[in-house]
Amino acid sequence: MRRLRALAAAAAMVLALAGLAGCTTPAASVPEVNVTGEPGGAPTITYLTPLQVTETHTQQIWPGTGPALVEGQSVLIDYWLEDAADGSLVKESYSSKPVAMLLSEVDLGKDLYQTLRGQKVGARLLQISPGSGAGGATDYPTVTVVDVLPTKASGEAVPPRSDLPAVSLDASGAPKLTPTGTDPPGALVAQPLIRGTGDQVQSDDVVTVQYTGFAWTTGDAFDSTWSHNGLPVSFSLQDVPAWAEGLVDQPVGSQVMLVVPPTYALGVTDSEEMKGQTVVFVVDILDTSHPDAASS
Structure with a gap:
């Protein structure tokens, strides 16, 4: 009888320990966002x-198919940021310009660093973050969608012209120019x-x-985004007549050589x-936005 009682007590202890081992702090539920x-x-x-958010959640809406993002190098994103308390738009870049x-x-x-780390160009990502009361960066919870550009x-490469300088690219995409030696x-x-x-x-x-400017005669570079951490820049074409004339109708994703006479x-x-x-x-044309279309 004593042996049976001892076995029963031992069995009860094992079951209790198993139950404790299986008990973990429940993970915060992921808010439902589509x-x-x-x-x-x-x-x-x-x-x-209002969306209840207690900690930051990230989700890959779709994966990127381009190059992997590299630590310490440039990243270009479009984003859409909403106040998750009422669903109102706080700010976005799609109607203006992406952020580098x-x-x-x-x-x-x-x-945002943790959201982007390990991703590839072309990915669309969702980030849900709490307000400042839960350690967030704002005083309201946020829902953000990020596109990696x-x-x-x-x-598609275009066959080069023999009467124009030859262009070669390094591993990062930065160009070098070989002058023609002609007028x-x-x-x-x-x-x-x-x-x-x-x-x-x-x-x-x-x-x-992204761009680099070269002297026609020597091929020496005098200005380049590639030498500034490879960070792209954005500007209105109305401010640069030669570029406005030369880049019109060119599609995003293109690389274009502009030979600009001193009259411009x-x-x-x-x-x-x-x-x-x-x-x-x-x-390199990475993005274009149409102000007139955005304001209409």
């Missing part, structure tokens, strides 16, 4: 408000080197680009040494 929309366009986000930053926690902040041209053309030349498949540039657009204002550079000279720009 994201729809097509690549290249602003997303549509639906959820019940370095892939680091210092530049992006902890949450390319930081260099991609598309420059007297008129503006716009020659695609890579033809993209994205939206076409209009004359009054805000474009986001350079616009994108303040280089005194290049005044009066023909210059060559190699431009």
Whole structure:
């Protein structure tokens, strides 16, 4: 009898320990958020408000198929940020211009850095973050959709012209120029080197680009986004007449060589040494937005 009681007590203890081992602190439930929309366009986000958020959640809406993001190098994103308390739009970049930053926690902040880390170009990501009462960056919970954009041209290579300087690219996509040794053309030349498949540039657009400017005669670079951490820049084409003329109708994703005679204002550079000279720009068109369409 004593042996049976001892076995029963031991069995009860094992069951109790098993039950304790199986008891864990329940994970915070993931808020239900639905994201729809097509690549290249602003997303549509639906959820019940106010959304209860106690910790940051991230989700890959779809994976990227381009190059992997590299720690400490440039990343270009479009984003849509809503106040999850009432579903109102706080800010977005799709109607203006994408944001270029370095892939680091210092530049992006902890949450966005963790969301982007390990992703590839082309990915669409969802980030749900709490308000400041739960350690968040704002005093209200947020729902953010992030699209990872390319930081260099991609598309079909166009056969080079023998009368124009030769262009070669390093591993990052930065161009180098080999001069022809001949006299420059007297008129503006716009020659695609890579033809993209994205939206076409209009004359009054805000474009986001990588570029390098070279001297026609020597091939020496005098200005380049690639030498500034590879961070793309955005500006209105109306501010740069030569670019407005040369990039119109070129599709996003293209790389275009612009040969600019000295009769044009350079616009994108303040280089005194290049005044009066023909210059060559190699431009990667990464994004374009149409202000008139956004305001209508």
